[in-house]
Amino acid sequence: MPLNERKKQILYAVVKEHVNNAEPVGSRTLARRYNLGFSSATIRNEMADLEEMGYLKQPHTSAGRIPSEKGYRYYVDFLMEVPALTxxxxxxxxxxxxxxxxxxxxxxxxxxxxxxxxxxxxxxxxxxxxLTKSAFKEMRIIPIDEQRGIVVLITDTGFIKNKIINLPRMLNPQELNQVVNYLNKRLRGLAIDQVTNSLLRELKRDLFHRIEILEQAFLLLEESLSEDDNxxxxxxxxxxxxxxxxxxxxxxxxxxxxxxxxxxxxxxxxxxxxxxxxxxxxxxxxxxxxxxxxxxxxxxxxxxxxxxxxxxxxxxxxxxxxxxxxxxxxxxxxxxxxx
Amino acid sequence: MPLNERKKQILYAVVKEHVNNAEPVGSRTLARRYNLGFSSATIRNEMADLEEMGYLKQPHTSAGRIPSEKGYRYYVDFLMEVPALTxxxxxxxxxxxxxxxxxxxxxxxxxxxxxxxxxxxxxxxxxxxxLTKSAFKEMRIIPIDEQRGIVVLITDTGFIKNKIINLPRMLNPQELNQVVNYLNKRLRGLAIDQVTNSLLRELKRDLFHRIEILEQAFLLLEESLSEDDNxxxxxxxxxxxxxxxxxxxxxxxxxxxxxxxxxxxxxxxxxxxxxxxxxxxxxxxxxxxxxxxxxxxxxxxxxxxxxxxxxxxxxxxxxxxxxxxxxxxxxxxxxxxxx
DNA sequence: TTTAGCACTCTTAATAAAAGAGTGCTAAGC
DNA sequence: GCTTAGCACTCTTTTATTAAGAGTGCTAAA
The missing domain is CATH 3.30.450.40 (GAF domain)
Structure with a gap:
């Protein structure tokens, strides 16, 4: 049984009134405050119907009605008008x-x-x-001093994420470049959430002799992948x-x-x-x-x-x-x- | 009038009991639960004294006592023993x-x-x-792509802070270096909170023709200086x-x-x-x-x-x-x- | 079909009474 | 002279009772 026009009006008014005042809405209040054109007794009858249909509920007998979740849902789906902002x-x-x-x-x-x-x-x-929704574009590692550097991760959507890492002692700039180049070659174009742990393990195998620096770079990647990046x-x-x-x-x-x-x-x-x-x-x-x-x-x-x-x-x-x-x-x- | 040993014992017991139970402590409870060696009536008398001296207070007549702030202070300063961690x-x-x-x-x-x-x-x-408690050591600007770069600030205490900035189009790498070198020369060794706004203004004057990149670099500096870095x-x-x-x-x-x-x-x-x-x-x-x-x-x-x-x-x-x-x-x- | 009227229900507020905990004081004991 | 037992008194908390208020649901009339 669909709601007739009058029921809609009343449901609308109940929601509106209750949202403003946080109290059960009675038939008399409604009749007084909204010019609906029918009496509180009529409203009472309609409200009783709406309650039976599940759109309204009573906190207890002899209190006014409040909207049920179904009532709010109906209001949101069919009754309310979302105002354009002035x-x-x-x-x-x-x-x-x-x-x-x-x-x-x-x-x-x-x-x-x-x-x-x-x-x-x-x-x-x-x-x-x-970041997981973006694709891998490029990674760089920039040395800061003897011990530390910054890993920078760039995505195709233009976001940049960076992280300070410890550099292993024995790595000279050339070797560093080799590692980074290799990583970029393998990862470029992949969606970040496609960079799975199994792929990372595979890369680790390939680069086992440069493992230390790799670990650090991976941390950044993993962080980008991990939940707590969200x-x-x-x-x-x-x-x-x-x-x-x-x-x-x-x-x-x-x-x-x-x-x-x-x-x-x-x-x-x-x-x-x-x-x-x-x-x-x-x-x-x-x-x-x-x-x-x-x-x-x-x-x-x-x-x-x-x-x-x-x-x-x-x-x-x-x-x-x-x-x-x-x-x-x-x-x-x-x-x-x-x- | 200093507290005698018995008063100290009682104050100590009241604090301990109240910290545990969050309720006013009565003389009888104290006599029962702590083996103090004197009766509730004695405790009552001592408590009345302690109240008059300001170490205890009553939420209302005929309730037990709770420690006043002065009482807690005395407890912290003289009575409690900070346990070494096991x-x-x-x-x-x-x-x-x-x-x-x-x-x-x-x-x-x-x-x-x-x-x-x-x-x-x-x-x-x-x-x-x-960072404000540290001294300026070095600043670098590392280009990422045509439009963006990373400013890195290094302090003498070894902290690194970085920030992604927009690079002005018309600045070639050489010019960038010049700006950065100049900034480093002027700022090195200064405590970060000595880098006042007036100094920054002065630098701005000197570098007015490179003003854009400077603005960006300054943002990082200012951020390091600003409250919300804390x-x-x-x-x-x-x-x-x-x-x-x-x-x-x-x-x-x-x-x-x-x-x-x-x-x-x-x-x-x-x-x-x-x-x-x-x-x-x-x-x-x-x-x-x-x-x-x-x-x-x-x-x-x-x-x-x-x-x-x-x-x-x-x-x-x-x-x-x-x-x-x-x-x-x-x-x-x-x-x-x-x- | 709508509306007015009225008895009835349930909540909330206000009031009263009872129970409980603890004190302060007095007088007796060591 | 200090300590302790005893008891009246005070104040809070709890429970019970009553009154007030709001709103419904039903009936009967418009």
């Missing part, structure tokens, strides 16, 4: 971003994260560009605590300990990678138990058509979806343009 | 640290921070090595929430928002720099309002006699001082040896 808002966002002046990736990401959380008033999550930046972790659903200390602790575990956050965001435009996960739609009282709005950003990172906003299930979606979308577009 | 414990700590394998500074610092918080069960703060690493931010004094949501929020502001944390730790061995700040001894319900145990670490960073543990005023001091001391020593 010019004015765009200017404000750009001011918060100030990306033009940024050079270093880390700085950009941190700024995006901060901006997202401050404008939405929820917690933001940003995954820095993932660094996550959080912004406004305390923002979400202002929401009334988190006035309970136990809930706060559970959520904060989630924030401390990068790997969990990655898994939370990862499903969003490679997916469509903007992705909304409501409550239990999140696989992660710790986030099932929350909703997550994510979008990915790209370089040269390849998705290389994700930004997102985490708030309570009772979230300002339309507003957040508009903002997340905008930020992702800005990042696309930037890289 | 060999067993040292092995355990070293396992948690695993510093031997670390190369990158950031990794080391992060590991120290994690280890500190996990072993103490409080929140840890670690300031990464501060990066702070936090560990176990949620650990402190397990303490019963933080079962109040408002308090949690206040403390967490402190954790989000690096500059505040810096100011909290900064007084510890350059100071003696281990530094204990109890409650209101912290200048920062947000931390006045907490105690802070800090120690600095050095390279070549110069203090370049600080580690610390932040817990409730009701803290396991002896244990924490021993651990912080040990970690600082480990860092000293490492660098």
């Amino acid at each position: 010019e004015e808002e765009e200017i404000r966002l750009n001011k918060a971003l100030k990306l033009e002046k940024m050079r270093e990736i880390e700085q950009i990401i941190q700024n995006v994260s901060k901006g997202l959380s401050e404008i939405t008033n929820y917690t933001s999550l940003v995954i820095a560009p993932q 660094r996550i930046f959080l912004g406004g972790t305390t923002k979400i605590l202002n929401q009334p659903e988190f006035k309970n200390v136990e809930k706060i602790k559970r959520l904060l300990s989630l924030f401390e575990q990068d790997s969990l956050l990655m898994s939370l965001l990862s499903s969003a990678l490679e997916k469509k435009d903007v992705w909304v996960k409501i409550g239990k739609e999140n696989k992660l138990k710790e986030a099932q009282e929350c909703s997550l709005v994510t979008a990915s950003y790209k370089v040269g058509g390849k998705t290389i990172g994700t930004i997102g906003v985490l708030g309570p299930t009772r979230m300002q979806y339309a507003k957040v979606i508009a903002i997340v979308k905008y930020f992702a577009e800005q990042l696309n343009q930037l890289f | 060999e067993e414990e040292e092995i355990r700590l070293n396992k948690a640290l695993k510093l031997e394998k670390m190369r990158e500074i950031e990794q080391i610092i992060q590991n120290v921070s994690k280890g500190l918080s996990e072993i103490t069960n409080y929140t840890s703060l670690v300031i990464a090595p501060q 990066r702070i690493f936090l560990g176990g931010t949620t650990k402190i929430l397990n303490q019963p004094e933080f079962k109040n949501v408002e308090k949690i929020k206040r403390l967490l928002s402190l954790f989000e502001q690096d500059s505040l944390l810096m100011s909290l730790l900064s007084s510890a720099l350059e100071k003696k061995d281990v530094w204990v700040k109890i409650g209101k001894e912290n200048k920062l309002k947000e931390a006045q319900e907490c105690s802070l145990v800090t120690a600095s670490y050095k390279v070549g006699g110069k203090t370049i960073g600080t580690i610390g543990v932040l817990g409730p005023t009701r803290m396991q001082y002896a244990k924490v001091i021993a651990i912080v001391k040990y970690f600082a020593e480990q860092l000293n040896q490492l660098f």
Whole structure:
């Protein structure tokens, strides 16, 4: 049974009202505050229907209704209108971003994260560009002093990653060059996540007599490959605590300990990678138990058509979806343009 | 009026008991649990004295006593014994640290921070090595491709800092070298915090025709000079929430928002720099309002006699001082040896 | 089909009473 | 003169009771 126009109106109004006030919405309130053109009794009947259909629920008998997750889902899919940002808002966002002046990736990401959380008033999550999605272009090793050097890794998407390493004593510049040249020959053009451990082992065999320097160079490669390169930046972790659903200390602790575990956050965001435009996960739609009282709005950003990172906003299930979606979308577009 | 032996015993017992249970300590409990050799009535009298002298206080009439900040201070200064770590414990700590394998500074610092918080069960703060405390040794600029290069800054303490920069188009390698050589000549041997803005302006004048590349190089220098180079690493931010004094949501929020502001944390730790061995700040001894319900145990670490960073543990005023001091001391020593 | 009216339900806030822990003081003991 | 036992008193915490408020669901009328 599809929702008739009146039910849609009421569901819409309940969501809107509840998002603003965080309290169950009663029929009288609705009749008073929204000019729906029918009485509270009618609304009561419709609400009872909506509850039976699973779009609304009652915290307890004789309280108002709040949207169920199904209700929010319907709202997000069919009822809400994502506003285009006004010019004015765009200017404000750009001011918060100030990306033009940024050079270093880390700085950009941190700024995006901060901006997202401050404008939405929820917690933001940003995954820095993932090298694994790019292809190997070139590696160099630059000696600094007798003992140390810098390994530089360049990808086809134009990212540069570098790392200070210890150089083995007995290696002269020529030998160093040989090693580096060999590595470049073997690796050039490979997607970074194609550089498997078995390939690395093979290379190690070939170069066993230069093994030391190789080990160091490998460290950088492995780091690029490893999960913890997928660094996550959080912004406004305390923002979400202002929401009334988190006035309970136990809930706060559970959520904060989630924030401390990068790997969990990655898994939370990862499903969003490679997916469509903007992705909304409501409550239990999140696989992660710790986030099932929350909703997550994510979008990915790209370089040269390849998705290389994700930004997102985490708030309570009772979230300002339309507003957040508009903002997340905008930020992702800005990042696309930037890289 | 100095404390007699019995008062010391009682104060010691009150601190110990309260640190363990987080509840006011009554005279009867004390008489029962500690074999002090005198009755609860005697203890009551002594406690009343201690209260009048300011070492103990009552949350309300007819409750047990808890140590005042003065009481904790007396305990830290005169009563507690900082245990030497047993060999067993040292092995355990070293396992948690695993510093031997670390190369990158950031990794080391992060590991120290994690280890500190996990072993103490409080929140840890670690300031990464501060370049400003070192002297300028050498700067290099290494081109990567047509548009970009890496600036490398080397200090006399052996730290290397690098940054990817945009190279201006029209600069050929010779010119680049000239600029770099000139900068090195002017800056070599200066302490990094002596490289003031006025000196930089002067250099800019001298090199105004190569201004673009200079700007970029300066960015790195300025970054080394700027506050935000003093990066702070936090560990176990949620650990402190397990303490019963933080079962109040408002308090949690206040403390967490402190954790989000690096500059505040810096100011909290900064007084510890350059100071003696281990530094204990109890409650209101912290200048920062947000931390006045907490105690802070800090120690600095050095390279070549110069203090370049600080580690610390932040817990409730009701803290396991002896244990924490021993651990912080040990970690600082480990860092000293490492660098 | 919609709406007004009203009894009923459940939560939250406010109030009262009881239980528990610990003190402070007094007087007796060593 | 210091120490200890005893007991009344105080203050918090817990539990119970009541009252107020909001909102529903049902019935009957429009």
